[in-house]
Amino acid sequence: TFAKIVDTTRKTISWGSHEYGRSLLNTNRLLRRFDEVDGVKTGYTDAAGRCLVSSMTREGRQVISVVLKSGQMWHDSIKLLNYGFDNFNRIQLAxxxxxxxxxxxxxxxxxxxxxxxxxxxxxxxxxxxxxxxxxxxxxxxxxxxxxxxxxxxxxxxxxxxxxxxxxxxxxxxxxxxxKNKFNKLWQWLTNQGPSLTYLK
Known part of the structure; x- marks a missing residue:
């Protein structure tokens, strides 16, 4: 699943005709530094600079942060995630x-x-x-x-x-x-289908 993929720090996959596999390393350092972090993805564009979408789950609650053009994206992300847990409550409506x-x-x-x-x-x-x-x-x-x-x-x-x-x-x-007996009888009659014979 997507959640499992973004929470994986390292994965070895098959590599064409090679006898050995190819090792892929997740560049999200937060996954290796904090047990509660479970995603998501690093990125970079000229316009947005260094980016990080990160996720943290604590006591059944999940918080997601997004930082763009950040010179300290690891520090900023953890700060945002903890802020979410410390300043917001989950309220069950049903x-x-x-x-x-x-x-x-x-x-x-x-x-x-x-x-x-x-x-x-x-x-x-x-x-x-x-x-x-x-x-x-x-x-x-x-x-x-x-x-x-x-x-x-x-x-x-x-x-x-x-x-x-x-x-x-x-x-x-x-x-x-x-609970109406007539309704029960009528329901039984109509459920018999075309095989039922009515006597006059």
């Missing part, structure tokens, strides 16, 4: 399978519908800053029974301080089936 919405709906014979987050969703905020989170929930149009467990039936959009952060699908927590 956990995977967390109930985001719960209500009894008339369209579902007043059964309780519980909608859960399909995945984790998080944002980043400055250290010590209080944020205002708003959720906008949209339920699928013309929702009808039966509903399968984990069926996508809506979506939730997150806003932080009125700024859009993203949208994730909402899934049914449990299976919901009709």
């Amino acid at each position: 956990a995977k399978d967390e109930v985001i919405y719960s209500a009894r709906l008339e369209a579902l014979e007043n059964q309780r519908l519980e909608m859960v987050a399909s995945q984790e969703f998080a944002t980043v905020a400055s250290e010590g800053k209080e944020i205002k989170v708003r959720k906008e929930i949209i339920i699928k149009d013309n929702l009808k029974l039966p509903i399968a467990k984990k069926e996508q039936i809506g979506k939730v959009t997150f806003y932080v301080d009125d700024e859009l952060k993203g949208t994730i699908p909402l899934l049914a927590k449990e299976k919901l089936t009709t």
Whole structure:
């Protein structure tokens, strides 16, 4: 994978018809100096000078820095990475399978519908800053029974301080089936297909 490649310090590859391989050395010195650094790439252009995109992972959080035209790109990059960890917090807005919405709906014979987050969703905020989170929930149009467990039936959009952060699908927590006996009979009849004979 890309993450594994950019975290590799040295690699020997086959070299045409040669009996020996060719050794490739990653020029990102930070990989050998700091255990938490796991990428990414050095570079150079006339316009941007010496460049470095670097990545560091600490306690499940990953920070990326980019320096351009830097005379001290190793020092500047580490300083930026540590600044990111020291001055910003990761804030979880939804956990995977967390109930985001719960209500009894008339369209579902007043059964309780519980909608859960399909995945984790998080944002980043400055250290010590209080944020205002708003959720906008949209339920699928013309929702009808039966509903399968984990069926996508809506979506939730997150806003932080009125700024859009993203949208994730909402899934049914449990299976919901009709409790109306006539509806169950009609569903059974319609599922029989053309082989069913109706008597008059």
